[in-house]
Structure formats: C-alpha cells, structure tokens
Amino acid sequence: MCMNVQTIIISNDNNTIELLKLYIQSFGKFDFLTGTDDFAKTYEKIKEFQNCILFIDISEYQEQALNFVSKITAEFPHCSVVALSDKPDADLIVRTMRVGARDFVPIPVIKENFVRVLENIYGDFTGEKVKKSKCRIISVYSNKGGIGKTSVATNLALELAKITKENVALIDLNFQTGDVTTFLDLKPSFNISYMFQNLDKINGEFLLSTLEKYKDTSLYVLADPPYFKQSENVSLKKIEALFEILRKTFSYVIVDTTGGFDDRAMKALELSDLILLVTVVNLPALRNSQRCLELFDKLGFESDKIQILLNRYMENDEINAKDVEDVLSKNIYWKIPNNYFTMMSAINKGVPVSFVNPDSNVALSFKNLAITLSDSLYRQRK
Ligand SMILES: Nc1ncnc2c1ncn2[C@@H]1O[C@H](COP(=O)(O)OP(=O)(O)OP(=O)(O)O)[C@@H](O)[C@H]1O
Ligand SMILES: [Mg+2]
Structure with missing residues (x-):
C-alpha cells in the first residue's frame, strides 16, 4: 500500500x-x-x-x-x-x-x-x-583461467571490509588450484573442507569466532582445502547448506570461483545475488564471455544479476570498451586498469594492492568498486 x-x-x-x-x-x-x-x-x-x-x-x-x-x-x-x-x-x-x-x-x-x-x-x-544487512553474495567468475578472478575477489573483499566495517567472507571455491591463501599470505588452520564435513555442527557464531580475521579488518577468509582429495565429495546440497550459513552470518560474501562450467561452480553462481563476469580485451576472452552469457541466459539467470567486469583495461587498446559492449551486447559495469607492476608486486608480497600502493590506479579502482557495491554509506553516516 x-x-x-x-x-x-x-x-x-x-x-x-x-x-x-x-x-x-x-x-x-x-x-x-x-x-x-x-x-x-x-x-x-x-x-x-x-x-x-x-x-x-x-x-x-x-x-x-x-x-x-x-x-x-x-x-x-x-x-x-x-x-x-x-x-x-x-x-x-x-x-x-x-x-x-x-x-x-x-x-x-x-x-x-x-x-x-x-x-x-x-x-x-x-x-x-x-x-539488518541482508547479505549479498557476489561471485567473481570467468570460464577462462588466469584472467584476474582471484585478484578481483581478494581485493574487492578487502575493500568492502574496510569501507563497510561489516563482516565480509571471502571464500575460495577453486578446489583444485585455489590461491586466495597465497594472494593474502595466509596459513589458515581451518579450511572449507572442514566446513563441508561439519555443516550440521557449524553456525554463524562458531564461524566468526573460529575463522581468522585478515589483519585488523573485518574480512574472514574461508580457504580452499590443502589437499585436492578433501573436496572430492562436495555435493551441490553441501554447497547450498554452506551458502545458507554464510548468508546468515556475513553482510557480504565474495566467492572466488573455478573457471569451468562444472555443476558446483554453476550452483555457486545460481546462489549468488551478483555475478561479476571477468573478461579482458582480447578475442578469445570475449568469445568465452559471450558463451558464458548465453549459458547464463539458458540457465534462467536474470540479466541484471550478471555484470561485466573488464580487467586489465588500457585506454589505447586496439579494441575499445565500446567494441566490447557491442560484442557482448551488454554494458560494461566496471573497468579495472592494467597495472602489471602493482598487481605482481602485491601477489609476490602476499598482500592486497592497496597495501602496496593505495594511490595506484588499480587500488583506487577496487576501492571505488567496493563503494559502488556496498549499500552501507547511509548506515555509516548515521
Ligand atoms: N588489472 C591487472 N593488471 C595487471 N595484471 C593483472 C591484473 N589483474 C590480474 N593480473 C595478473 O594476471 C595474473 C592472473 O591473475 P589471477 O590469478 O587473479 O587470475 P585467475 O583468473 O584467478 O586465474 P586462475 O584461473 O588460475 O584462478 C596474475 O599474475 C595477476 O597479477
Ligand atoms: Mg584464481
């Protein structure tokens, strides 16, 4: 009414x-x-x-x-x-x-x-x-490897935690070659396979008290299992149950996904509120992104739920942003500039890019992306 x-x-x-x-x-x-x-x-x-x-x-x-x-x-x-x-x-x-x-x-x-x-x-x-804080689950996805998923997921998760001061979970669903722990130089005593084995016993309080916070932020990292075989039996039901617990506990959940179209990755995307589809300006990557969009459409995902994130963007690239939009028939939601030096330096040091150089174009872009995706500005002002 x-x-x-x-x-x-x-x-x-x-x-x-x-x-x-x-x-x-x-x-x-x-x-x-x-x-x-x-x-x-x-x-x-x-x-x-x-x-x-x-x-x-x-x-x-x-x-x-x-x-x-x-x-x-x-x-x-x-x-x-x-x-x-x-x-x-x-x-x-x-x-x-x-x-x-x-x-x-x-x-x-x-x-x-x-x-x-x-x-x-x-x-x-x-x-x-x-x-309070209806949780938002954001998956960072591409069906292509090495395109920047983990870079985006880790830096976005950290910036969201810094800006909103709310509890943010970063989870690594890349069971075979997960590298969130490497990017953040963590050796967690507790990983996602433990979660999957004990879903019936775990609740939000347990998670918040057991998971390690990243430095002095409100970012909690749920790492990939150290041994591949530990994740062999993860059913789709278990992924659903995990997401349900995370949804109840955190304000934002950032998911670093596997690159393929396997059932588990698709389940994670289905359960997400937003999919950041990462692509770069080259034809193979764009063709793959096209395929993803077609598949998402077939799976019945709302088009609003998928947003294009153009990584490694350079103003003077032969193919420009408008060309990318034409190829994908979709607006670009966000552009992360190409900055190999800062990105590599961060990865080699095992820290987010804002720790290496907060004024760099990439660090600012991640910060602004987090601001854009957070809805807490109003709450902060109160
Ligand atoms: N904006 C950027 N500018 C320059 N280099 C970048 C940028 N984003 C990512 N990279 C580089 O690209 C490489 C791959 O990044 P990343 O590991 O995040 O990709 P990925 O999609 O997670 O890969 P995988 O499929 O192996 O999980 C890294 O060496 C990283 O430094
Ligand atoms: Mg990765």
Missing part, C-alpha cells in the same frame, strides 16, 4: 527516468509523481508536499545538481534526496553526502541496489527497522 510519499526523478536521460519509475512502482510503497529535467519546477513541487523523495541524476551538470541538492536538503528536511551518477568515484560520493544526500546509487542502476535504498527510506518513514 502506498503511504503518501511522492517521488520525483530529475534526469536528462529518459531511460533512467523510465527505469527508476518502474522500480519505484514495483516497490509499491511510494507514489511516482514525475520525471523531469527542470530544477525550478521541481523546487516548486517539493514545496507543496510534506513527505517526498528526490532522485537526482547528477551525471551531467554536476556542480549545478550538487548545489540544488544542497539547497533542497537545507530548506526541506522532509525531502530525502538520493543522488545517482554514471561516474561513481569515491570523491564524488563523499561530496554528495556532504551536501546532504542520504544515499548514492551508481548508474547503470542495479535493481537490487536501488530497492535497498527504497527499503531504507521506507524504514525511516515507518520507523520499522530494515532487516
């Missing part, structure tokens, strides 16, 4: 307006009032209403849009402002928060992210506590 809260969308892009309108209407708790690119008219409308929400796309006319947000939040405390942009970097997000926006949503908008924002706002209006 709607609760008499009006929503207004400002954007120069009609597609964005249409998409948000659709999500707002399917959420069903707020009224959709209008979509416009007119600041002055919006100001007049907001004056009229007691409770309203303004979604403002600040991708273009950024300064003007930020000034408008500042004016609205100062004059109309009854209006919640959510900013959106197709250039979601950490500095912009911080600036947006400083001028009073309560949330920031990156464009392209992932439905799940947007609905969470709506749920949070709804929780504030009704006083109902939003179900």
Whole structure:
C-alpha cells in the first residue's frame, strides 16, 4: 500500500527516468509523481508536499545538481534526496553526502541496489527497522583461467571490509588450484573442507569466532582445502547448506570461483545475488564471455544479476570498451586498469594492492568498486 510519499526523478536521460519509475512502482510503497529535467519546477513541487523523495541524476551538470541538492536538503528536511551518477568515484560520493544526500546509487542502476535504498527510506518513514544487512553474495567468475578472478575477489573483499566495517567472507571455491591463501599470505588452520564435513555442527557464531580475521579488518577468509582429495565429495546440497550459513552470518560474501562450467561452480553462481563476469580485451576472452552469457541466459539467470567486469583495461587498446559492449551486447559495469607492476608486486608480497600502493590506479579502482557495491554509506553516516 502506498503511504503518501511522492517521488520525483530529475534526469536528462529518459531511460533512467523510465527505469527508476518502474522500480519505484514495483516497490509499491511510494507514489511516482514525475520525471523531469527542470530544477525550478521541481523546487516548486517539493514545496507543496510534506513527505517526498528526490532522485537526482547528477551525471551531467554536476556542480549545478550538487548545489540544488544542497539547497533542497537545507530548506526541506522532509525531502530525502538520493543522488545517482554514471561516474561513481569515491570523491564524488563523499561530496554528495556532504551536501546532504542520504544515499548514492551508481548508474547503470542495479535493481537490487536501488530497492535497498527504497527499503531504507521506507524504514525511516515507518520507523520499522530494515532487516539488518541482508547479505549479498557476489561471485567473481570467468570460464577462462588466469584472467584476474582471484585478484578481483581478494581485493574487492578487502575493500568492502574496510569501507563497510561489516563482516565480509571471502571464500575460495577453486578446489583444485585455489590461491586466495597465497594472494593474502595466509596459513589458515581451518579450511572449507572442514566446513563441508561439519555443516550440521557449524553456525554463524562458531564461524566468526573460529575463522581468522585478515589483519585488523573485518574480512574472514574461508580457504580452499590443502589437499585436492578433501573436496572430492562436495555435493551441490553441501554447497547450498554452506551458502545458507554464510548468508546468515556475513553482510557480504565474495566467492572466488573455478573457471569451468562444472555443476558446483554453476550452483555457486545460481546462489549468488551478483555475478561479476571477468573478461579482458582480447578475442578469445570475449568469445568465452559471450558463451558464458548465453549459458547464463539458458540457465534462467536474470540479466541484471550478471555484470561485466573488464580487467586489465588500457585506454589505447586496439579494441575499445565500446567494441566490447557491442560484442557482448551488454554494458560494461566496471573497468579495472592494467597495472602489471602493482598487481605482481602485491601477489609476490602476499598482500592486497592497496597495501602496496593505495594511490595506484588499480587500488583506487577496487576501492571505488567496493563503494559502488556496498549499500552501507547511509548506515555509516548515521
Ligand atoms: N588489472 C591487472 N593488471 C595487471 N595484471 C593483472 C591484473 N589483474 C590480474 N593480473 C595478473 O594476471 C595474473 C592472473 O591473475 P589471477 O590469478 O587473479 O587470475 P585467475 O583468473 O584467478 O586465474 P586462475 O584461473 O588460475 O584462478 C596474475 O599474475 C595477476 O597479477
Ligand atoms: Mg584464481
């Protein structure tokens, strides 16, 4: 049932307006009032209403849009402002928060992210506590080896833990050649095969007290088994049960997957909320990514659930980002720059890239990706 809260969308892009309108209407708790690119008219409308929400796309006319947000939040405390942009970097997000926006949503908008924002706002209006930290499981996948899955999974997991301060699990489902422990220089006494053998006895408290935290962060690593034979009997049911425990215990679960199309990998992807499909700019990799997308489609995965992560990106590559989008018929969600020196130095030292050089282009890209994928900015501000 709607609760008499009006929503207004400002954007120069009609597609964005249409998409948000659709999500707002399917959420069903707020009224959709209008979509416009007119600041002055919006100001007049907001004056009229007691409770309203303004979604403002600040991708273009950024300064003007930020000034408008500042004016609205100062004059109309009854209006919640959510900013959106197709250039979601950490500095912009911080600036947006400083001028009073309560949330920031990156464009392209992932439905799940947007609905969470709506749920949070709804929780504030009704006083109902939003179900705390609905866990998000993010699998980093490619059917090709050596493409950067482990690099992405480890660095993303660490940044998520640093930014959100919430409990993040990094799990290595690469039973044969898992190398999360090498990337983070860990020798855990407890590994995933122990979990599989004792699923009936393990609960969240046990996990949080037994798993080792990575340095002084809230990242918990569930390593691959040291011996291959330890993982031979892992059934799909066991993977389901493991994911269920992890879902109850952590705010984010990052899964480093195996490269193939085997049942267990597909089960992990099916149970994930988001699949980051890692690819690089070369034809064999792109063809393989095409195959993955076709398979995911056949498996009935929602297209929103799969996002393309272009790794080792170079501005002056012969094949550019637009070509990649054309080949895959899908937008690129994120680009990680090519930086062999920093990546190798991190791997050789057994640390995440931000420990080697936090200002490097790769470290910043992982940090911004984590910011983009986390929904905790609002919670942090409270
Ligand atoms: N953005 C990047 N820039 C430069 N080098 C990179 C980048 N990402 C990954 N690499 C390099 O690519 C190599 C493979 O990376 P990684 O081990 O993460 O791939 P993978 O997909 O997990 O491989 P596997 O299939 O063996 O599990 C590593 O040497 C890493 O340093
Ligand atoms: Mg790997």
